[in-house]
Amino acid sequence: MRLITSLVALTSLYTAVLAADNGLAVTPQMGWNTWNHFGCDISEDTILSAASALVANNLTQFGYEYVIMDDCWHAPSRDNQTGAPVADPAKFPNGIKDLSDKIHAMGLKFGIYSDAGTYTCGGRFGSLGHEQIDAQTYAEWGVDYLKYDNCYNEGLSGTPQISHERYANMSQALNATGRPILFSMCNWGEDGPWNFAQNIANSWRISGDIMDNFDRFDDRCPCTSVIDCKLPGFHCAMSRIIDFAAPVGQKAGPGHWNDLDMLEIGNGGMTFDEYVTHFSMWSILKSPLILGNDITNMTNETLAIITNEAVIAINQDAAGSPANRMWKRSASEGGDLSLWAGSLVNNTFVFALLNTSPAEQTVGVDLADVFFDQGKSYQTQAYEVFDLWQKDGAGSWGKSIGIIQGGMNVTIGVHQTKVWKAVPAPQANTKRNYAEL
Numbered sequence: 001m002r003l004i005t006s007l008v009a010l011t012s013l014y015t016a017v018l019a020a021d022n023g024l025a026v027t028p029q030m031g032w033n034t035w036n037h038f039g040c041d042i043s044e045d046t047i048l049s050a051a052s053a054l055v056a057n058n059l060t061q062f063g064y065e066y067v068i069m070d071d072c073w074h075a076p077s078r079d080n081q082t083g084a085p086v087a088d089p090a091k092f093p094n095g096i097k098d099l100s101d102k103i104h105a106m107g108l109k110f111g112i113y114s115d116a117g118t119y120t121c122g123g124r125f126g127s128l129g130h131e132q133i134d135a136q137t138y139a140e141w142g143v144d145y146l147k148y149d150n151c152y153n154e155g156l157s158g159t160p161q162i163s164h165e166r167y168a169n170m171s172q173a174l175n176a177t178g179r180p181i182l183f184s185m186c187n188w189g190e191d192g193p194w195n196f197a198q199n200i201a202n203s204w205r206i207s208g209d210i211m212d213n214f215d216r217f218d219d220r221c222p223c224t225s226v227i228d229c230k231l232p233g234f235h236c237a238m239s240r241i242i243d244f245a246a247p248v249g250q251k252a253g254p255g256h257w258n259d260l261d262m263l264e265i266g267n268g269g270m271t272f273d274e275y276v277t278h279f280s281m282w283s284i285l286k287s288p289l290i291l292g293n294d295i296t297n298m299t300n301e302t303l304a305i306i307t308n309e310a311v312i313a314i315n316q317d318a319a320g321s322p323a324n325r326m327w328k329r330s331a332s333e334g335g336d337l338s339l340w341a342g343s344l345v346n347n348t349f350v351f352a353l354l355n356t357s358p359a360e361q362t363v364g365v366d367l368a369d370v371f372f373d374q375g376k377s378y379q380t381q382a383y384e385v386f387d388l389w390q391k392d393g394a395g396s397w398g399k400s401i402g403i404i405q406g407g408m409n410v411t412i413g414v415h416q417t418k419v420w421k422a423v424p425a426p427q428a429n430t431k432r433n434y435a436e437l
Contacts, residue, residue: 021255022175024182025202027316028257029145029288031066031111032059036212036262036292040072040122043091044099051103053296060107062307063316064291066145066182067103068111074124083130084137085114100142111145112138116166116187117152126152127170135173135181143181146174150187163191164200171200184259184288188232189244194251194258203257203288207244209234210261212269214277214415215335215356238264238278239356245285249322252286258322259288266293266302276389277354277417279305283315284323284340284352284419310388310397311419317344323352326369331357337412341370349383349422355412366407370422381405383422 032050034042051067054060073096075086087096100110114134115126127134127148138146148170150157156166167185174181185197185204193204207229208221214237221236223229226244236244241260252258260282265275282289291306323342330336335357342350351370355361371378382405390399403425412418 022180022182022202024180024255025257025288026254027318027320028286029066029182029184029203030063030290030312030316031068031109031145031288032064032291032295033068033070033111033147033262035070036210036264037267037294042069042072044094047099048102049296050294051106051108054108055106057295057298057303059291059295059307062309062312064289066109066111066290068113068145068147068290069099070113070147071115071120071122071149072124073113074120078125078130083133085125085127085130085134096141104142109144110142111147111182111184112141112143113147113149114170115149115151116156116170117150118154119152121149121151128152128154128156128166131169131173132176135170135177138174138181139177139179143179145182145184146170147184147186150190157187157190160191160196163187163193164196167193167197168200186259189226189229190232192227194248198251198256202255203259205259205261206248207241207261208232208236210238210241210264211235212264212267213237214270214274215239236261238270238274242281242285242354245281245287245322246325249285249324252320252322254318254320257286257288260285261287262290262292263306264292265305266291266295266298271415272301272305273413273416275302275305277415279308280311280352280389280417280419281340281354283311284342284350286315286320286322289315308388308397310386310421314344314350314388314419314421319343319345323350324373326372331355331359331361333357333359337361337363339365339369341372343374344421347424350419351422352417352419353410353412354417356415358414360411360413362409362411364407364409367404368407382425384425386421386423388419388421 047069073087075088079086103110117126117128119126157163171183183201185201188208189206197204216237218235221233321343323340326339326341328336328338338354340352368379382403385401385404386398387401388398392399
């Protein structure tokens with residue numbers, strides 16, 4: 001009897017692993033979502049216009065491929081006879097299948113939204129108890145991506161097991177359709193999804209909803225640490241989410257990512273340097289890069305940030321290894337400085353310096369700290385270092401700043417992040433020991 005029980009348990013585990021192996025999000029997904037800019041004010045025209053802008057702005061060549069329709073696409077109720085989901089006929093007069101077909105005809109992929117509760121966060125019908133019919137309908141509509149929220153969950157949370165079971169129901173329903181549909185869990189970090197979601201989801205949110213602000217504290221996002229946070233809330237400042245992400249990077253990897261929430265770049269609440277920090281940190285932490293601005297009306301600055309191919313390459317690096325925070329030091333003026341470092345393919349590396357203080361700072365960056373995990377030989381050798389927010393002579397992001405050994409002194413502006421790529425260099429007489437930059 002014990003043998004039979006063990007075999008059943010092993011079979012169940014094997015099935016769960018296979019259920020998540022949909023071949024999607026091998027690198028973090030990239031695309032655009034309606035919510036941050038448009039909220040519930042969406043329609044067929046809103047989404048098709050954004051899809052056209054994605055193509056017209058050549059964002060597809062940088063990897064942005066998903067066009068995701070968030071909350072409030074729903075009709076007042078489900079189909080009375082079948083229980084299938086129905087779209088609002090005023091907003092989507094041609095139906096969701098027609099919308100999906102048009103997006104696919106542009107060479108893009110189509111995403112939709114639902115909720116693992118009785119209602120969505122916008123008060124429309126949710127998918128709790130309707131997972132099979134909803135998943136099958138989405139597949140018939142040609143959906144490629146599901147963002148799955150956490151409102152009105154009927155109290156089915158409080159432990160990882162309870163949350164896992166609720167979200168696994170949709171994961172299994174999606175896989176049963178036979179259509180590859182990227183599964184993006186949006187349970188706000190409740191019950192620690194980084195510990196239970198790897199086998200059921202391609203990504204999971206780690207915090208309450210982001211707000212378009214660098215560091216404002218808001219009681220609606222009360223937790224100071226993501227570990228054992230009991231009220232994820234919403235209105236979470238961008239730098240707060242970076243702090244949340246620091247300890248959980250170890251749980252992410254190809255096919256399953258920590259989602260730091262959608263990007264606010266271009267929505268107007270932060271400075272240029274703050275938006276550079278936003279894009280840089282989301283990239284090195286291997287968060288999905290989902291644009292949340294009006295991409296039909298962008299400034300050149302916004303476009304420059306979201307098309308930095310050198311930083312995007314860090315996010316999409318095949319090693320799938322999020323950067324780690326190597327140290328964090330308080331600044332006398334408030335805020336802090338932090339050093340982040342991570343491994344890339346082909347024995348190359350990324351490191352970044354983040355300044356959340358309200359004053360410019362000059363700080364020494366020791367390669368002994370950057371390569372703490374790699375050991376002595378890596379800490380002492382020379383590297384060619386590329387500044388990923390400077391352009392080279394050919395106009396490409398990622399200017400070489402020379403051969404560095406030992407470390408370098410860096411001056412960094414208010415709320416600024418600097419990102420470098422390091423490539424081991426042969427020993428040369430041109431190397432600079434502890435260079436001034």
